[in-house]
Amino acid sequence: SKPIVAIVGRPNVGKSTLFNVLAGEKISIVEDTPGVTRDRIYADVTWLKYDFTIIDTGGIEPESDDEILKHMRTQAQIAIDTADVILFVVDVKQGLVDDDHKVANMLRKARKPVILVVNKVDNFDKLEMDVFEFYNLGLGEPRPVSSASKLGLGDMLDVVVENF
Ligand code: GDP
Ligand code: MG
Secondary structure, eight states: OOOEEEEEESTTSSHHHHHHHHHTSOOSOOSOOTTOOOOOEEEEEEETTEEEEEEEOOOSOOOSHHHHHHHHHHHHHHHHHHOSEEEEEEETTTOOOHHHHHHHHHHHHSSSOEEEEEEOOOOSTTOOGGGGGGGGGSSSOOEEOBTTTTBSHHHHHHHHHHTO
């Protein structure tokens, strides 16, 4: 069957925006919908000659700080258990935060390829030095994208399919 690519990361880094742009239509839940608690949303994607399934593991995310880390750990575990490739999304505008490190530690131990996606790099003309800060996560080369402006996605997808 098709390879599975799971998208994980802190709330508000842009996981659902990335998912939606890759899916080509608005499938995922980007904002809170009262009474809706779906924790995984799937879409089929084709890139070059590759067909695969992407999963947005974010669902409806908690807003209280102590719930966020627990939620992220659950997402990361779902990704580790089910995905062939994991997209770990971080936010260049917020920078590197402690919860990023905690999830990175989990993902590093998994025997799965992890691609470090630095989202919200809205201007590729001046590739912010801030992107390089994310090397500190120990997950290899940070891949800059802007999900909102659809920048860097082709290069990111090339790296995804290299891992199938
Ligand atoms: P999630 O909680 O990780 O699923 O994040 P969302 O996809 O819901 O996005 C959170 C916020 O970040 C929304 O206001 C998005 O419009 C915004 N956002 C997502 N991607 C980008 C981006 O590439 N650039 C900028 N500037 N904002 C973005
Ligand atoms: Mg989301």
